[in-house]
Amino acid sequence: MIAGLFFFMTATIGFLRFPDFYTRMHATAKGDTLGTLLFVVGLALYTLHHGLHWFGIVNGIKLISIAVFWFLASPTATHALLRSALESDLVPWTKDGKVMLTWPPKRKTK
Amino acid sequence: MEGFFLAVTLALCVTILLSLYRGVFGPTVFDRIIGAGFIGTKTIIVLLCMGLIYDRIDMFIDLALAYSILNFIGTLIVSKYFIRKGAR
Numbered sequence: 358m359i360a361g362l363f364f365f366m367t368a369t370i371g372f373l374r375f376p377d378f379y380t381r382m383h384a385t386a387k388g389d390t391l392g393t394l395l396f397v398v399g400l401a402l403y404t405l406h407h408g409l410h411w412f413g414i415v416n417g418i419k420l421i422s423i424a425v426f427w428f429l430a431s432p433t434a435t436h437a438l439l440r441s442a443l444e445s446d447l448v449p450w451t452k453d454g455k456v457m458l459t460w461p462p463k464r465k466t467k
Numbered sequence: 468m469e470g471f472f473l474a475v476t477l478a479l480c481v482t483i484l485l486s487l488y489r490g491v492f493g494p495t496v497f498d499r500i501i502g503a504g505f506i507g508t509k510t511i512i513v514l515l516c517m518g519l520i521y522d523r524i525d526m527f528i529d530l531a532l533a534y535s536i537l538n539f540i541g542t543l544i545v546s547k548y549f550i551r552k553g554a555r
Contacts (some may be wrong), residue, residue: 362475373489378497381489385501389508396512404524412525419528423511423535427493428470430539434504436544442497445550 361396362387376442378442386435390428472516479516480507499546507538 368388375381401420405413483506488490511531518527 361512361521362478365479365482365512368505369485373485378495378501381498385505389505392514393508397515400515400519403519416524416528419532420515423528423532425534427508427511427535427539430535431508433547434539434542437543438497441546441550444494467541 361392361394361399364392364395369400372455382418382435382439382442386431390431393431397421397427406414469520476513476516476520478536479513483509483513494554496549497546500542500549503545504538504542507541511535511538 367383374411375384397420401417401424404416404420486502486509489504490499493499493502499554511534514527514531514534515524518524518531521527
């Protein structure tokens, strides 16, 4: 749980400090997914602390389902957002200001 | 152990405020969308911690699951909507 909290903190710092939309999305997507996963699995272990009662087991299964769903959903949402940002001509940031990537990708013509 | 969950909730509230700054003053639309999704994710964790503090984890788990599904669908639909609306 503490590790999950640490990842949330680093994701927030990255979200505030990075220069561009794409780098910010990188920071938040990874920190978000890993932080949620660690925290929810830690809570699922903590709900079993009264011993193996059926109540704790059902709650643990629900928490694991949240973790699995979010582990699948968060990269999907990030990918869709990145695709729509590229299609609406948002240029990625580079250090010297050159454009390195264009959308749609140019076909090589002979 | 309740003190630990209270501390976690307070720390997450601080990070929610920090990312609300980027969500409000973000230069592009997509920054605001990421900010909304990020705040939603942290709200799930805050809901789970509140459930452990109030000792009603069975109810708050269902709330958190519904909230995560809603957050995912919302991010997908908004990102599809803003494709050709212009980024700046």
